[in-house]
Amino acid sequence: MLDNWHDGIVADLAQEIICGKTPSTKKAEYYGGDTPFITIPDMHGCVYNVKTERYLSQRGVKSQPKKTLPPNSVCVSCIGTAGLITLVSEKSQTNQQINSIIPKEGISPYYIYLLMQTKSEIINKLGQSGSTIVNLNKTQFGKIKIIIPSLNIMQKFNDICSPLFEKILLNQKENIRLAVLRDGLLPKLMSGELDISNIDI
Template identity: 55%
Template sequence: MSNWIKVKLGDIVELKRESYHPKPDEVLPYIGLEHIGQGTLRLISVGKSNEVTSTKSYFSKGDILFGKLRPYFRKVVRPKFNGVCSTDILVLTSKNPRKFNQTFLFYLMASQEMIDLATASSSGTKMPRADWKVLQNLEISIPEDVNEQERIGKILETIDDKIDINIRMNKTLEEMAMTLYKHWFVDFGPFQDEEFVESELGMIPKGWKVIQVKDLGEVITGKTPSTKVKEYYGDKIPFIKIPDMHGNVYIVKTETMLSELGAQSQKNKMLPPNTVCVSCIATPGLVVLTSEMSQTNQQINSVVCKEGVSPYFVYLFFKSISDNIVTLGSGGTATLNLNKGDFSRIKLLMPTNEVMTGFNNKVESIFNLIKINSLNNIELENLRDYLLPRLLSGEIDVSKAEKQVEEVL
């Protein structure tokens, strides 16, 4: 095993301080804290520099972006492009890449130990911020041999690469399902030879009808159990909130879990697997499916589909009108809010039972594969987060970890 040395963080990591002033006619990739997943070590989305006004910071491809506002959220990413970011994000890079491997340093900064140290050194009560002046003086242990650092970084990066492959595959699968949905229910491709009739939504195949969302099944608006009762929270029932929805088709992991007691305190809010959840307040238009018995908070309306209604059809319908949901939720107020009544009255086209069943059978295998990939990613994240502190402390031999990851992947 390589010799390990004690160093100060500021001796191996450099804080970059290049300011950027947004210009209306210049568009650069922009990363704010809202674009970084909590604890996932990856981006949810990317914004545009001309959509913000205050001073930002430049970053380069491969830099480490460390969210300093409420660092316990573990918002750490390493973008594969140049751009600008919020000043609530520290832009970090290796002081000497020949001695201190950048990938190793990324996982060092993303380790729970570093997150805990950053949190403990934060200033401010309601909105604590990590202070680089404190962080740079932290004493840590690292392998002296840069090749050993590189091997450790490569092990963890290989796991993240596999997660990215699954994410890209899921995006492609969802696009395939949406293409099929639009071919059937927007362009009426398979039904061109049938008789069409007038409806309030235009010409539709005979036998189809216009319905409202409430006709699809039961509409349930979520609720948050009292946070004053600690016993309501635990590790039994996923409790879905808007941050859990970003970039997901299926919810397979949530920031917050309820106990059985908490779930039973509002059992009328329980959602079975394959319930369609739609965000309707603050960030309206996000759509996901539940993968197990779950509950949501009050910002989300959900549709528990009745027998004969495909949840995949309903999911794709809401995805196809996500921009309209934002418009419906505007209502002239600062906070976007689509209430249950208006949500329930959204109109859509309902095909015949035969067509609904046929479509469900076409896309079911696609959604099942998306769910499998999503569950696999949770296992991979758990493996990465298990190995990370043990590799950074020297507890696990690097060769053994390489073999373990090779067997899993």
């Protein structure tokens, strides 16, 4: 191993690893607010979680405050469809199928995100343990072996990646805004409510 890299485990990168939890679905007042509640279907085909199927109310969030993730936490699915990786775009919570890494100070979330991408197949295989159901718990997840660069290299890597990931996040948010605009305008165009025949293109 080079002097500026060393062997380690996932837990070495984390201020904390949080396994999510689902607030009681019997309490309707826990849902319908503004805090994203990330589940596996929300993790497909995206770098950042910018939209979720369900949202938690303030009461839902307060029912399990230790499960709240700050922006740029790294979510990794570890049960069912294991090995999906996304970044958190705003304060969020997840269900119990997801382990999330809150990076230590000085550790680039982008390094963790890309590193976890390379470990996706390993995460899936580790969870199988001879069973058809993939279930990799928080302790096992934290012990996955990795290599870690020096803080100097980590900082340089972060400086390069940060503007690129910020652009990705902005593009994802803009795509959602445009999709909402399209979905609002298209029915009006189809029904004739909006007349664009006199627009000079």
